[in-house]
Amino acid sequence: TGKKYNSAAANEAEEKINIAIRVIADHVRAVAFAIADGQLPSNGGAGYVIRRILRRAIRYGFTFLETREPFINELVAVLSAQMGDFFPEIKSQQNLVTNVIREEEASFLRRLDQGLQLLDNVIAQTDGKEVAGAKAFELYDTFGFPEDLTALILKEKGLDYNKAEFDAKLKEQKDRSRLANEMTTDDWVILTEGNTESFVGYDQLENTVSITRYRKIDSKKDGVQYQLVLSATPFYPEGGGQVGDRGTLKSINETIEILDTKKENNLILHIANTLPDNVNTSFTATVDADLRDESQSNHTATHLLHQALRSILGTHVEQKGSYVGPSRLRFDFSHFAKVTDEQLQEIESFVNARIQDHLPLIERRDIPFKQAVEEGAMALFGEKYGDSVRAIKFGESMELCGGTHVKNTADIWYFKIVSEGAVAAGIRRIEAITNDAVKAHFAQQEKALEDINGLLKNPQDTLKAVVSLQDENAKLKKQLELLLRDKAKNLKGELATELQEINGVQFLAKQVDLDPTGAKDLAYELGSLGTNLFLVLATADEGKPMLTCYISKELVAEKGLNAGAVVRELGKYIQGGGGGQPFFATAGGKKVEGINDALNAAVEFVTGK
Template structure:
């Protein structure tokens, strides 16, 4: 059975059990400060478990994209080395929210695995929670399992394996895992599979976990029963395919084999012949899936947060391919087509974003291959120096320099070191890293738990219709930021918009019945809750407050947000349908809009886009808004849905004429309110991703006034009318070029004179020409030119020059090649040592080197030290 059929059969089975099939949530999480990536199937339902979102469907099933490479779910170093860990994987799951419970979950799991998929029941085992002081043994699950399995294949499990908890607080409960023994019959006869369950055996594996959520962990560790019980199950798709296809490895299934065979073809290697080659191929096959889905969702490789994780994964793949497959040129990007063929039927984002993914991956490959080439040479030097010291440790500060200066991730340094039998001083690395961070850290935040003022209050956003309202406080917490206290407040309803979807949060004031005003300095969003940030906690927490947003600021934000919609529409009209929004910032002062496009926009294209937007503004098109539209209906009407965003069954659709998008932000009631849009810049922010920055309304007026002021000042400077300012500037530039040429000619003549003078200062001793001199020059380049000219004209030359250039010391050393070879002189080593006299450093080649420093007064001492060290060599 093919992987695609296995996935579809799972979904069809639970649809027959009256489950609503929902799409996978994005793998990159955007609205949860506690989570960077979706690492479990339950993440998208977290708000339901926390009672922060209503239950839309009591029965749900899905196939969720997950990523585990950070935090406690860190599988990265095992990926590829073994045959069953992955970075990105699919989690098949069925869910009950206050509906069915243990009996049905167990019965349907057995029915699907044995009756539908046909797995041999004699190879299956179930685990149940063995109980502890808090919660008794799960005899209920045990009794249900007895209907399907003999008691000796129902195994007690401890709290670590069989009691699931979301975190230190929150919903939790016992779980029942289903394991399968995939070993050959003769191995099964030798060792009972029961003894290998949860023992990390690669062929006795867990394939499905049935979590029975029936408790709530309160602060302080107290458990209380939930009024409603839930079911949360997760089955590893890749492992299920391995079991159903009779394979011994996830990588031998058709989930991975088409990618693996393409890697083998491109690298001219054969999979299954050499262990190290196989590991490298598995690493690349796994990692391209993660990287491709992340880019499709709008998360590009970068140097911070989620982007850094994606870059790290891609660089690990490039490193393995470079070292063990001999791939010195980009090739991983070519695997995207195969990925689309294997997964495109279910995950359409890969096919629709294929060109963008390929271009981003190829650029990252090119960049890191250059880094690798240089970095591997540096690592060789580091390892050789350690060997010279009879050490097997790469010092932490050395590892940090490779990381900080040359972009070598620590895990790659670790990997290369291990291959050579070395270890890295990780503690020393972390000390160096922390020292750097201490200098640039902007905030250290600690958050208190919520204090409730009113229980069971549902929150409602009313800011689409109202800019002020009477509100009541539901809960609050204290946040310490840079040793300064801030307060997070949640109200029963609010006109304040919480930062999300690229739109910044509202500011304003809340006022109590006694006339006390409190400033809201920002509004943010967590778990669909709107949180008001205040520098001062209101005195009367149970009072009724009046909330008033900063209206002029909100209106400017609305203009910029509506303008991004018009901009998106115009870009697709001018550049083509490949344009997709990849991010945005909607502020009160300006907007920025990121979009997929593969080349710099021409001035004519920018002008055309700007013209279309301003024409739409002048037409004063009325906003058409539908706040509760079924998502399928919205898509039928042509609404733009962004990859990487999670939409519910019911959505808000915003339409200005032919511009139709799904959006939760605030907008103008008609385009005429925007006034005017002016594009201020267009640039590249990543391969295949462009960014437009623009201003609207008063911001556009300010932009034009500033530029008009500059033009008027130029008119006065050149004493010409506006239409002649440009030609006057061009004339001035031409004059400047002529003057620069004359200056260069004068400098050349001066250097010729200086060279003649220096040749007269050469002293000869024992057949060696010595020239040590402090020079008056304007740049280090001039000294370099002199050094090379003198080397070509004077035999057996030792030339040492010093100069004070704009208050900084400079040292230059040049040796004739024959002196380097005969006496072992090395200008680079010498200049590093003598540069200490000028409080600086430098380096270079054996025959030429230079250094800079802070202390020009030390030049004469440097000369003396250099002369002494050279004489010791001669």
């Protein structure tokens, strides 16, 4: 940064630099170790704590070291060299940590830059010395601009903000969030004493059970529900990315629908909207086999996908999260570049080859964790395991997993990637489908192709026909662009006669029948007529109002006029805003009816009234 630490700080400015350097050194250490341990920055939970710590370090660099480019990530190499022998994770994960911090820095610095522009607009619209607390809160809540940075910038400009109003808005937000998540939970009603619960769902989807305990819960979101614990349940509880089973609980007299299955404190909780009339009888617990089959098809596919990613992209790939439901799967993994179309095709082919190989499930239950790892089982980075684990294997790769899986990869039928993209710094996400979802996808694609062929009058070569249409469309757009430019040139002569001289300024404010690009071209065409022009042109293309302001550079220098300030003020009339350069700026809005008022108000900038 060019700033140096001075232990004998001579003034307040040097002391602030010292503090910033100490804060950054401390915070990068905490953040780096957390990321190396598998905790990535995010918008919730522990990840949000990491993000807040890192953003505080970035703010200190931004404010006191005057940095505008990412630099904190470069300290990871120093940290790794100093502490890598004591904490080997920081060495093995150095690239991941560096890239995650770099992406977080770049993202937050962009947000700070946007926030500064927004704050400048707020200041420009503020009468007096105090910014409304609601405006400061909007910057914080909507745009993520830190409150303390807002306060610091306002102080530098001799301004303040209504802190009480800001705090009131913050409290309102927290109260809304608390009420939305409010839930009351009754005590357990215990029917059978002792630890009598077990899970039998790996081997059977139906079993005779009894209810060992239950409790009532009441939430704003779902209303009154009941959590039931069964003696020997076939229902798989949500875990390892896989959703919980659904199904029924049936006695001689009634059937209760099980809406979801979760796990809490080693208890498997079956969620139902109603409580059986007789909780002491025996029940037949039946898992929805279709939903289970689809979920476990997707779960096995995530394991094959993990193999494919490590084989094709490299062994640096590590699982960072997953969702496995009956309709789709989602897999998050560490990687620092977009996966190319060619690589995606190769990944798909890899997985489908394993499906076609009809690989059987090889499963080992209740083996010591250490033994499983020594025998080659892959433990997910950052995941917590007990002393005894379950290992599953399809082909060459063995992983630790407690989820349900197909008995043979042939049961998956087919694997199809539907999307790939970034979800966080250094983290990519693939979404995919298998089995019946793929069949539905192919049927939909076939129907779409039939519809396209119908619109194109059933050409012999559909692709060639579409390319021909695209070429024709491009030519028509080019012709339209030339026509609009000609129209702008013709308007130039017409509008030149309408210029009014006011206080030595050639002024014109008028609505024109052009699109925004045409209005820009026209403004520059008119601008070539002299060195003292002040133009405001309005358009309403497709019902969207737009104001274009052009001011001769000589007027900007001599009279201190600013096109950006002009459109920000006039934009209020069309319920919008904008900005740009001192000599050219635009503003968009929502209220077409306000165009005339905006044009009428424009003259005040040259009359001074």
